[in-house]
Amino acid sequence: MGATAVTSDITADMARNADGDDVKVRASNVIKTYPGKDGLVTALKGVSVEIPQGEMAVLLGPSGCGKTTLLRSIAGLERPEGGEISVSGRTVYSSDHKVYLPPERRAVSMVFQSYALWPHMTVAQNIGYPLACRKVAKAQIAERVQQMMDAVHLGKYGHRYPNQLSGGQQQRVALARAIIADADVILFDEPLSNVDARVREEIRKQIIALQAEFNFAGIYVTHDQVEAGAIATKLIVMNHGEIAQVGRPQELYDNPVSRYVASFMGTTTEVSGTATSIDGMVALDTAVGRVIGKPTSAIVDGDRAVGVFRPEWGHVVHEHPGADHNVWPCVVKLKSFMGAHMEVVVELRTSSGAPVEATVAAPRGSGLREGQCYYLHVPSADLCVLPEGEQ
Numbered sequence: 001m002g003a004t005a006v007t008s009d010i011t012a013d014m015a016r017n018a019d020g021d022d023v024k025v026r027a028s029n030v031i032k033t034y035p036g037k038d039g040l041v042t043a044l045k046g047v048s049v050e051i052p053q054g055e056m057a058v059l060l061g062p063s064g065c066g067k068t069t070l071l072r073s074i075a076g077l078e079r080p081e082g083g084e085i086s087v088s089g090r091t092v093y094s095s096d097h098k099v100y101l102p103p104e105r106r107a108v109s110m111v112f113q114s115y116a117l118w119p120h121m122t123v124a125q126n127i128g129y130p131l132a133c134r135k136v137a138k139a140q141i142a143e144r145v146q147q148m149m150d151a152v153h154l155g156k157y158g159h160r161y162p163n164q165l166s167g168g169q170q171q172r173v174a175l176a177r178a179i180i181a182d183a184d185v186i187l188f189d190e191p192l193s194n195v196d197a198r199v200r201e202e203i204r205k206q207i208i209a210l211q212a213e214f215n216f217a218g219i220y221v222t223h224d225q226v227e228a229g230a231i232a233t234k235l236i237v238m239n240h241g242e243i244a245q246v247g248r249p250q251e252l253y254d255n256p257v258s259r260y261v262a263s264f265m266g267t268t269t270e271v272s273g274t275a276t277s278i279d280g281m282v283a284l285d286t287a288v289g290r291v292i293g294k295p296t297s298a299i300v301d302g303d304r305a306v307g308v309f310r311p312e313w314g315h316v317v318h319e320h321p322g323a324d325h326n327v328w329p330c331v332v333k334l335k336s337f338m339g340a341h342m343e344v345v346v347e348l349r350t351s352s353g354a355p356v357e358a359t360v361a362a363p364r365g366s367g368l369r370e371g372q373c374y375y376l377h378v379p380s381a382d383l384c385v386l387p388e389g390e391q
C-alpha cells in the first residue's frame, strides 16, 4: 500500500444517522479499480453503505460483484481511489482529505475463510493474542479467554493446538479471537465456506447469539442466499460493483426492486407484458391475459414490465377460486417431492401458443396429478410488477 497520510477526526455526531442510530461503519461513494488484462476493472462503482451498532449487514451477490473488495476496503486491506470510509465516527479513509489508516488502527476485527490461526499457539494463546499485544495483565487475559472459550463452547480445549481441532472448532477459535478484542466492528469474509453443512448451521447460530451478547456491528460476505437470509439484519445485494438493493431479507424477498434481486433471492416465475396503471396497482397485458400486481419499482403506462411471483404465492386449485384477477387455467407438467411441500410446474395457456411455465409450491397431499387441468391463482397483493430492464 502507498504512502500513509493520517489525519482523522472523531466526533460523536458523525456517527449518528438521521434515525439517531449509532453508525459504526459508513462508506460513502467508494470507488476501487484494479488493473485487468484489457484495462482497468472497476470493482466498486461509488458504493455507499451505513451499518449501525448491533446490525449484521450481509453483502450478497455472485462471484466478482465486489463484495470482498468492499469488505477489504473497510478493513484497510485495499486502498480505494475515491470516496470516504469511517469506523465508529472516525475517518479511516478519505480520498478528498488524503486519509488512510492501516488495518491495525481501524478498530475492526476480521474472521477469514481460512481461520488464520497461529499454528504454534494453543487455543487459549490464539484467543488471548489480541489482549497480549495490548499488554493486558496475564490474570485478566486468562479470565477473558476462559469466558470467550465458554461462549464458543470450547471451554475444555484451551491447551490444544489448531491442528488438533476440526474445521468448525478452528473457526470458533477465530470467532472468539475476533470478539475478545472488543472491536466495534467485526468483518466476516465467507467464514463458513470451509465447513460442512451441519457445522455451518451450528456456527451460524452461534454468530447470531454472540452478536446479541456482545452487540458489535458485523459485515458478512457470502454468495449463499440461504445463509445470508438466516444471518442478516440488513441485506445488501450487489451487482457489478454497485448496490442493487438494501433491506431486511424478507423485504428483499417479498418486494424486490429488480428482476436481478428477485431471482437472486430465490425461485421466480416471470410473465412479461405492457403496463397500464390502476389505483396504485399495475395491470399488464400479457400472453396469458391480464396480470395485476403491485409495482415495487417505478413503472409508467406503456412500459414493458414483468409480473413476478414466488412458488408459495401461487395456488393450484381444482375449482375456479372466484377471484377477479390472476386466475389462469393450467396443466400440471411435473411434480417434485421437496420434503415439506411439493414443487409443481404448471403450463399456462397463451394467446401466442408459446407456453408459459410457472413453478408453484403445493401442500403435500393436495392430490394434484400430472397431465390434469387446474386453475392457478396468484393474489394481486403478492405479485410484484418490475421493470423489464436487464436481468
Ligand SMILES: Nc1ncnc2c1ncn2[C@@H]1O[C@H](COP(=O)(O)OP(=O)(O)OP(=O)(O)O)[C@@H](O)[C@H]1O
Pocket: 034, 035, 036, 041, 042, 043, 061, 062, 063, 064, 065, 066, 067, 068, 069, 070, 223
Ligand atoms: N487483486 C485483484 N486484481 C485484479 N482484479 C481484482 C483483484 N481483486 C478483485 N478483482 C476484480 O474485481 C472484481 C470484484 O472482485 P471481488 O473479489 O470483490 O468480488 P466478490 O464479489 O467478492 O467475488 P467472490 O465471491 O468470487 O469472492 C472482480 O472482477 C475481480 O476479478
